[in-house]
Amino acid sequence: MSKFYVVPEKLTKEALALKSAAGELKKLSSSIDSIRSSISLSGGSAQTIKESLGSIIEQMNANHKSTTAMQKALGNIAFNYAGTEKRIALTMGYGYGYGYGDGYGYGDGYGYGSGDGTGEDAGNTGTSEDEDLANMMAQYGFTEEDAQAIADAYEAFSNSDKYKDLSNKEKISLFFSNMASLYSEYSSDKTVFAMMGNNPSPDEAVQFFNDLNVDGDALKDIVSRQHQSCDSTEGLRDFAHECAMYSVMSNDGAWKFLGGAFDNIDALVGFKGDVYQTMTSSDMESDIAAVNIYNRMLNCDDGDIYGAFMDYNRGVADGSINPSLEFLEYYGDGDAEKGMEAVTDIISDQSLGTFYISGVGPWQYGGYGFYGTAPYSYSNYGGYDAYNGYNGYDLYDGYDSENRIENNREMFLNHLSEESGVSR
Amino acid sequence: MQRTRKTIITMIIVFGVCIMPGISGCGNMKSEKIDALKNEGYAIEQVDENSILITEDGTEYYFKSGITKPVFEKAVVKMPSKKTNAKPGQEVEITIAKENMGRMTVVYTSPCNLKDAAGNETVQSESMIFKFKKDFTRENLTNNKGFADIGGNYDYFTSTYMTAEDLSAVYNRGLELAEIF
Incomplete structure (x- = not known):
């Protein structure tokens, strides 16, 4: 047995x-x-x-x-x-x-x-549907009814004549930007999502689902409730946060194109942005999962993006998928060790984007970037005390900014290393 | 030429009288004063040459050297973690710091119990940061501008640990305590 x-x-x-x-x-x-x-x-x-x-x-x-x-x-x-x-x-x-x-x-x-x-x-x-519901319950903390409502919303979307011929990327963009926008902070109410994700307003998102004969208001309540419950329970992923990432990753708008000149926007909406702002355990889990799921959805042959999403959850549940390893392999073009280096570099690279969201600019570290390259790198910074010197005196970010970013960075990279088995 | 010399002399005097005392620690606390405050019942101690700690009702108030006297720097409140899977004894730490130009920062740090691929548990530290102008209301959050849901985090924080009123009370007490120096 x-x-x-x-x-x-x-x-x-x-x-x-x-x-x-x-x-x-x-x-x-x-x-x-x-x-x-x-x-x-x-x-x-x-x-x-x-x-x-x-x-x-x-x-x-x-x-x-x-x-x-x-x-x-x-x-x-x-x-x-x-x-x-x-x-x-x-x-x-x-x-x-x-x-x-x-x-x-x-x-x-x-x-x-x-x-x-x-x-x-x-x-x-x-059935696989039951399994998918169970995974949504276990990994996000949804009730069975809530998980079913989300599955029904996607089914209505995929069955709609209006949307069935869209490419995978268009489907991801449309479905998940509306799903994310049910929560106000990930909608066009917030400028950054209006510009970088082309997200609609919460009312428009509700209407989008109502037009599919799905109760948009009920979905709004489900998405918001799940998002808010993540902060109090470790181990749960944040569904709204992931949807917001899909909406930005799949957007090809002009603002995002321009923003790309300053930083990696796809990283900034996920793990990099969280390192420079606020990193909770559910943010971290979702940052990793969202990259993996987005790539699977984008590349699924049958066009069933939600199916790809559910396949991923199933793989995580049965242990056949190691989220951190898959994440690192993506960033290392198949080589997880290179991926660890790439992710470390992405996080360490300060830009106008990181300054905008955190207030910490490269010049505050003597113009050498946050951890920069030797002899100003993190591992060598013992001889270069600019890093330690300004604790509490930063005009922009204020109290303890560098310790917080450092803590977030360590938490994220340690987690990747521990889960994947790839050393840092 | 004479005018330039006067300007230089004035600058030296201003620097010497006004700025040097602050830099050199004239605003530091004298040990006699600390002893006197101890005798008045304050739980006060010198943390280092530039920092003083007063503990009151479990809250730690830190003061740093100012130009003429110590000024309020931050308050640190610790309370049991209310996460659903928190372990007994795990505490969150809330720092309420005074910034320049009437701004304030609140940093919430919480232990989080994570498992690696082998199922071994590790304890990491997660944090949230909230920056404010004027007061601690959600409307005056100033760092809710990136992709992260700082507003939602603040809703969770205020409904779980300290309300905006609680934060104000601690902050104002810190400012009040600075007056005793």
Whole structure:
């Protein structure tokens, strides 16, 4: 048996044990309830008995409450196990077919239902769509409904006669610029996205999806909610952030062309911009994934850009894709070690672009660039104290700017190295 | 010629009287004054020859040498991380710094637990920076101009750790404390 079956089996056993315990508690609870009702119903004719049994009734009521609470708690745990199990099963291509019965409607809606689950043999009914939803849930933190809504939006887009003949790049640009613009900060409300991504306004984006017979307002809520939840949970990628990157990467507008004279705009909208501004763990994961996914979408033969997106997520989930390695190989034209050097150089290269977003200009380091080349490079800067000299006195960026950028840079490069196994 | 000489002499005097004291540390804190403030109940200590720390309600207020007396530099607040997968004892650090020309900077630094390809966990440090003019309201954020969603980050920060009012209170307390020197 494959090792991938171990976890689901274990979970199955635990979940079934919980189911059994919940069932027993339900029976006990029903018995108590029944006795309680009988005593209460005896009412006036048995008043004396009722009074004399008052303390017993109280005790039984208390038992009933605690039993119900336990039942709910167990039901909750079982429900969570079922969800996790489903995700693991789908993520591992195991299929979701444990047969827990017909829903989660037991008791107050927390439990299992009266299913006749027979474990893994009942399963293998999982589909690639289910797997994709599970991956969207696991990697972005979407609910199943939210993930389904995004998949439906793409399906409506790809089925539209209006858009079906577009090239991959045009599809990426149109679909993801509208998806990104559902979140105001990635829309034309922000000049940089209007110029570099040609992004529409949030209202225009909502209308774009409404025109596809998809609820644009609901999508707007989904995208914004997911984006905001990323800051509080590590390990989740940022969907809106990735969409914003796709919109800029796929844009061939004049402003982006002009901006390219000053810096690598595709890097600036992703990892480089985050190094110079704000780098959180979800930003970092998304910066890497977005480059990989964009390249896959751009080069997919069947024109199914969302399929390429989902394939990538599936590869990450089953471990067949190493995101950092793929990222480095892209920047090194197939050679990850060269890619590490290239990425390091891209980050270290200061420009008007980095000055615009961070306020840190090359001249603040004596005109030699942030880490420059020897003898002013990062590794040699011990003898060249301009780097350390101005802490706190920078007129543009203010407090601790160089430490922050340095920290972001180290975090990003270390992560690439650790995940890919490529030394720095 | 005489006029030039006068100008040079004036410049030397101005430099000597006004600028040199600041550079040479005349605005530094005297140890007697620090002892006196300790006796008044302040938790004060000299960090180095140009820096003084006062701790109050767990918040660290740092003061640096000014031209005539120490001036408020920054306040550092530490509190438990509220990330969903934070480990017990992990703290975020929030620095509220005073900048030139009435501007302020807030730096939020948080540990983040990452896993490498082999599943080994490493603890890295992630940060967010917010720059302001006038006050700490979102409208006065000045660095929300690049690709990064600084505004969204600030919404998360203010709803999770410190509101704009909390930041103002700490900042103003730092300015108040500078008056005791």
